[in-house]
Amino acid sequence: MNRPMNDDMPSAAGPSRDVAEAPKLRLNEVGKSFHLPHGETIEAIANVNFDTRENEVCVLLGPSGCGKSTVLRMVAGLEQPTTGELTLDGEPIVGPGQERGMVFQAYTSFDWLTVQQNVEYGMRLNHVPKQERRERAEHFIELVGLSRFAGTYPRHLSGGMKQRVAIARTLANAPSILLMDEPFGALDAQTRWQMQELMMGIVEAANTTVLVVTHDIEEAIFLADRIEFMSRHPGRVHEEIIPSFKQGRRIGQKEELIGLPGYSDLERHILQLMREQGSDETTP
Amino acid sequence: MADASRQRAYRSRWFEFLTPVPRGWRLVLGALVWIVFFGLWETAVSRGWVNALLVPSPVDVVATLYELFAERSFLGDVGISIARIVGSFLVACIIAIPLGILMGSFKTVEALFNPFVSAWRYLPAPAFIPILLMWFGTGELPKLALLFLGVIFFLTTLIMDHTSQVRTELIETAMTLGGKRWQILWTVVVPAVLPNVLTSMRQMLAIAWTYLVIAEIIASTTGIGAMMMRARRFLNTDEIMAGILIIGVLGLSFDLLFRWSQRVLFPYLGQEGD
Numbered sequence: 187m188n189r190p191m192n193d194d195m196p197s198a199a200g201p202s203r204d205v206a207e208a209p210k211l212r213l214n215e216v217g218k219s220f221h222l223p224h225g226e227t228i229e230a231i232a233n234v235n236f237d238t239r240e241n242e243v244c245v246l247l248g249p250s251g252c253g254k255s256t257v258l259r260m261v262a263g264l265e266q267p268t269t270g271e272l273t274l275d276g277e278p279i280v281g282p283g284q285e286r287g288m289v290f291q292a293y294t295s296f297d298w299l300t301v302q303q304n305v306e307y308g309m310r311l312n313h314v315p316k317q318e319r320r321e322r323a324e325h326f327i328e329l330v331g332l333s334r335f336a337g338t339y340p341r342h343l344s345g346g347m348k349q350r351v352a353i354a355r356t357l358a359n360a361p362s363i364l365l366m367d368e369p370f371g372a373l374d375a376q377t378r379w380q381m382q383e384l385m386m387g388i389v390e391a392a393n394t395t396v397l398v399v400t401h402d403i404e405e406a407i408f409l410a411d412r413i414e415f416m417s418r419h420p421g422r423v424h425e426e427i428i429p430s431f432k433q434g435r436r437i438g439q440k441e442e443l444i445g446l447p448g449y450s451d452l453e454r455h456i457l458q459l460m461r462e463q464g465s466d467e468t469t470p
Numbered sequence: 471m472a473d474a475s476r477q478r479a480y481r482s483r484w485f486e487f488l489t490p491v492p493r494g495w496r497l498v499l500g501a502l503v504w505i506v507f508f509g510l511w512e513t514a515v516s517r518g519w520v521n522a523l524l525v526p527s528p529v530d531v532v533a534t535l536y537e538l539f540a541e542r543s544f545l546g547d548v549g550i551s552i553a554r555i556v557g558s559f560l561v562a563c564i565i566a567i568p569l570g571i572l573m574g575s576f577k578t579v580e581a582l583f584n585p586f587v588s589a590w591r592y593l594p595a596p597a598f599i600p601i602l603l604m605w606f607g608t609g610e611l612p613k614l615a616l617l618f619l620g621v622i623f624f625l626t627t628l629i630m631d632h633t634s635q636v637r638t639e640l641i642e643t644a645m646t647l648g649g650k651r652w653q654i655l656w657t658v659v660v661p662a663v664l665p666n667v668l669t670s671m672r673q674m675l676a677i678a679w680t681y682l683v684i685a686e687i688i689a690s691t692t693g694i695g696a697m698m699m700r701a702r703r704f705l706n707t708d709e710i711m712a713g714i715l716i717i718g719v720l721g722l723s724f725d726l727l728f729r730w731s732q733r734v735l736f737p738y739l740g741q742e743g744d
Contacts, residue, residue, distance in 0.1 A: 307647065339738040355647070
């Protein structure tokens with residue numbers, strides 16, 4: 187089997203080997219090339235292999251241009267791989283679907299719907315009965331702390347609040363995996379870490395599998411149960427990193443995380459990777 | 471002392487970049503030019519600077535307008551003009567709005583219709599008047615057809631452009647929430663583009679007024695334009711000017727109607743306006 191390293195999982199991931207044998211999400215030799223107008227072909231992504239396990243937060247991290255967003259978009263079914271195969275629960279991914287809900291970096295609130303209606307929107311598409319729709323929306327709006335704003339139009343919300351609406355809307359639609367493309371990238375620093383902590387609480391409460399793309403190292407270490415570090419030209423998984431210093435725990439506060447022994451070593455290691463892989467001198 | 475210097479620093483100045491004018495002053499300034507305009511006009515007529523036969527005074531024009539409505543059933547002409555514009559404009563909208571939205575949403579529909587639609591935009595609608603008269607005679611049809619031709623191709627293109635600018639992320643969000651193609655069209659694309667559809671309609675209605683007057687001046691015995699051409703025969707310049715005035719008032723009223731419906735239909739956009 188040509189799965190990437192690190193099958194010596196820390197015990198925290200659970201004792202059962204079966205979990206590892208039946209991954210939630212599996213990318214097998216996934217590659218993508220683009221044809222340029224003058225006949226040249228650019229290999230943007232090549233031989234990407236990784237698994238994401240049930241209820242795991244998996245972070246795709248890497249320098250800009252490594253294709254991490256493209257990988258996420260392929261998982262979402264918004265882009266087609268040129269080679270390889272992606273499966274969710276063993277089923278091949280052939281286009282977007284309700285089971286792979288995505289939160290984008292750009293704000294995606296529907297301006298013409300209130301917060302409540304925005305969060306109900308996905309369930310409306312999937313014909314969830316009215317009563318259940320309302321209750322589930324209320325639950326997730328409360329989870330992201332926006333109950334006071336349920337009747338408000340997005341125009342009146344701040345950037346961070348709009349992202350919370352997007353998260354609630356996606357989760358209320360009961361996806362099998364939550365995909366996030368630099369979800370906090372457009373937010374200011376303070377809102378950003380508040381959102382990261384909120385996200386941590388939500389992941390715990392909703393008990394969901396998450397695949398996040400980021401280029402923020404601290405965010406990656408904070409959120410991740412597993413980090414797939416990608417390098418460029420072509421984009422591929424360079425190293426799989428388990429932040430084992432967390433001992434399988436989810437840390438709710440950033441200062442606690444940063445205070446843990448092992449945090450700074452891992453941050454230094456990833457910074458070095460970023461420097462090596464992000465520098466244009468490594469480009470052939 | 472400190473107060474005085476602060477006042478100097480923050481004194482309000484008339485010509486300043488990026489500085490709004492208070493609402494009251496806006497009204498005063500806006501009315502000012504009109505008052506000067508009518509004042510000069512009235513003066514020019516009463517002092518005999520211009521031939522009173524060709525240029526009636528503004529007071530005469532208003533008096534004539536009253537007379538037209540009160541005694542000469544001008545309301546019928548105005549009603550016919552409004553009916554023509556609303557009728558043909560509605561037909562144009564019924565075709566242009568769905569077509570434009572489909573062209574903006576699906577590249578195949580655009581590839582099919584756009585070469586046809588955009589070619590027609592370069593043919594000025596009045597060029598069709600002779601042939602329309604030959605085909606449809608002098609009834610209502612040639613007027614309606616002219617208005618229709620003048621509006622539909624531009625309106626379709628405007629709506630197509632607005633639709634293709636609906637943000638990709640909104641559509642992709644709906645896709646990853648499990649939306650089917652037609653669900654996304656109805657619940658994302660249409661509501662997202664609707665405010666811009668209304669704006670496009672507002673812009674095209676102003677152009678429709680132009681074609682209406684052309685049609686009524688060239689080939690009609692009824693309507694505001696026809697009344698003005700009749701008045702020309704009897705050198706009734708005051709009636710011509712009254713006609714111009716009423717066209718202006720009607721155009722402005724329709725514009726205000728559209729702005730009002732924009733606020734009523736899309737309260738979530740806020741009151742920015744233009």
